Each structure stands twice: as C-alpha cells, then as structure tokens.
Amino acid sequence: MTMNIKDIEGLIKKKIPDARIVIKDLVGDSNHFSAEITSKEFNGKTRIEQHKMVYNALSEELKEELHALSIKTMEEK
Amino acid sequence: MTKNIQNVEEAKETIKTNNIVLFMKGTKDMPGCGFSANVVQILNNLNVKYIDIDVLSDDNLKESMKKFTNWPTFPQLYVKGEFVGGCDIVKEMFESGELLELFNTKGIDVKT
Numbered sequence: 001m002t003m004n005i006k007d008i009e010g011l012i013k014k015k016i017p018d019a020r021i022v023i024k025d026l027v028g029d030s031n032h033f034s035a036e037i038t039s040k041e042f043n044g045k046t047r048i049e050q051h052k053m054v055y056n057a058l059s060e061e062l063k064e065e066l067h068a069l070s071i072k073t074m075e076e077k
Numbered sequence: 078m079t080k081n082i083q084n085v086e087e088a089k090e091t092i093k094t095n096n097i098v099l100f101m102k103g104t105k106d107m108p109g110c111g112f113s114a115n116v117v118q119i120l121n122n123l124n125v126k127y128i129d130i131d132v133l134s135d136d137n138l139k140e141s142m143k144k145f146t147n148w149p150t151f152p153q154l155y156v157k158g159e160f161v162g163g164c165d166i167v168k169e170m171f172e173s174g175e176l177l178e179l180f181n182t183k184g185i186d187v188k189t
Contacts, residue, residue: 047166
C-alpha cells in the first residue's frame with residue numbers, strides 16, 4: 001500500500017495543529033518517507049515522547065507503513 | 078551475541094541482565110531490514126558488546142515487544158534496562174555524540 005505526502009501531513013496536523021512539516025519521498029516509490037516536524041507541542045518532551053506523538057497521529061491509518069517512515073522532531077523555540 | 082528468545086518474559090529478563098539489547102529484524106550478522114542494519118552498524122562502530130534478538134523469528138514476541146515498549150516499529154534499543162529509541166533516535170544520538178556519552182555515563186565499555 002502506498003501513501004502520499006498530503007495524507008501524512010493531514011494526519012499529523014490533526015493531532016499536532018501547529019506542526020511545521022517537511023516530508024520527503026525518499027526513493028520516489030511513495031513507500032519510504034522522511035518527515036521533519038517542528039512544533040511547540042514537543043517543547044520539554046523527550047525525543048521518545050515526541051516520536052510517540054507522531055506515531056500516535058499516524059498509527060490508525062498507517063499501521064503497516066509506519067516502519068518505512070523516518071522521523072525527526074524539533075522543538076519550536 | 079545473537080540470542081534466541083521465546084517469549085516476552087524472557088525478553089524482559091534479557092533487558093534487565095544485559096547492558097545493551099537490540100530487538101531487530103534479522104540478526105546482527107544478517108539484518109532483515111535497512112533500519113535494523115543501520116543500528117547494528119552504529120553499535121559495531123562504537124565497538125560495544127550487545128545482545129541482538131530477532132523479532133522476525135517469532136510473531137508473538139514481535140507483537141508483545143511493540144506493546145511492552147509501547148513503540149510500533151523495530152529496531153528497539155535498550156540500554157541498562159531503559160528504552161533509548163528506534164533507528165531515527167539512535168542515529169540522531171550517534172551523530173550528535175549523545176549515544177557515546179550515554180554509554181560512558183552508564184559505565185559501558187566502549188573500545189575506541
């Protein structure tokens with residue numbers, strides 16, 4: 001199953017509304033993505049907690065695809 | 078060292094009794110996924126001793142570890158009983174030097 005960049009963005013924004021998101025289709029196969037996400041919601045949280053927030057936003061729709069998504073989270077200063 | 082684990086209880090025991098435990102797809106000698114291979118490379122690069130456990134060998138173990146760690150993907154790296162992160166976090170920590178620092182703080186032998 002493939003996903004698209006707009007879907008991923010939409011799902012993240014639903015749970016983390018202020019997120020600034022940069023998503024790249026790593027090999028152009030709509031199957032391996034990287035997402036860089038910046039949000040105030042991450043401030044003061046550990047990296048594990050930040051990644052869990054992203055996983056939670058995506059997990060219902062993208063259960064099987066999650067493993068092919070590389071995540072980098074940043075705090076909004 | 079590659080270890081065969083039958084169930085999550087054994088996995089918890091292994092996490093408790095070993096400094097570094099990596100739950101991965103495949104084994105360190107034959108990783109079954111690029112993300113797992115990445116973390117193996119990092120640990121080998123730092124020259125630390127670790128136990129690797131192949132979650133693909135047992136579907137039950139794989140699903141139980143997702144629940145236990147509360148993390149949906151593999152690899153999962155444990156250091157001194159604590160979950161450190163998946164591939165992205167471990168990679169970020171390696172690149173920033175935080176991982177080496179963590180090993181040093183925890184008194185884990187790093188042969189450089």
